[in-house]
Amino acid sequence: MAERYEHLVRFSIPLRKRMAEFKWQPERPLEHLLQQLEIRGINVVADNVLSQEDSYSQPRFGLTVLCSGRPPLAYINLLKHNNSSCNELDAATLFDTVAHEAVHATAVALGRHEELPEKQDSDEYFLEEVCAHIGAGEINQRLGFPLQAQRNRFEANMFQLSLAQKTAFNVACARGIDAANYLVPR
Numbered sequence: 001m002a003e004r005y006e007h008l009v010r011f012s013i014p015l016r017k018r019m020a021e022f023k024w025q026p027e028r029p030l031e032h033l034l035q036q037l038e039i040r041g042i043n044v045v046a047d048n049v050l051s052q053e054d055s056y057s058q059p060r061f062g063l064t065v066l067c068s069g070r071p072p073l074a075y076i077n078l079l080k081h082n083n084s085s086c087n088e089l090d091a092a093t094l095f096d097t098v099a100h101e102a103v104h105a106t107a108v109a110l111g112r113h114e115e116l117p118e119k120q121d122s123d124e125y126f127l128e129e130v131c132a133h134i135g136a137g138e139i140n141q142r143l144g145f146p147l148q149a150q151r152n153r154f155e156a157n158m159f160q161l162s163l164a165q166k167t168a169f170n171v172a173c174a175r176g177i178d179a180a181n182y183l184v185p186r
Ligand SMILES: [Zn+2]
Pocket: 100, 104, 128, 129, 132
């Protein structure tokens, strides 16, 4: 995990700095969220190596790595959010990715996991994704992209179909709200 962490740090720069290279100012909701994450010691960085084409070919919009003794790292695939111009949709999807990864970044602080589950077909992995979707939806609701909030709730419901235990799903949803409360207190 330490190796992966170091690798991502080496090939990234702070998100704001990378956005500035594209003359993309964080909109108010994102600026607010980034400040909240800074206060909580969550390191938000953006890829600094991939070309736009390569970034589109990547499956992920972002990635979170938790490594013992290091601040949680939220790594954002920025070019994947930045089409030809900085329109509303890009701002909303970038905000959502940062919020989603930020929820994952709370896993240790809020006692969900010591490391994030990686096995993509495990219940543990899906439940952590449900938590991140619901938490990001709540953060969207509080800071400015309510349409995204609705979408996230809908997507989280899709996960429900693949889970045998409804209780586990509901617990994951509640943990998502806990994470939102921790990151963006009302
Ligand atoms: Zn996720």
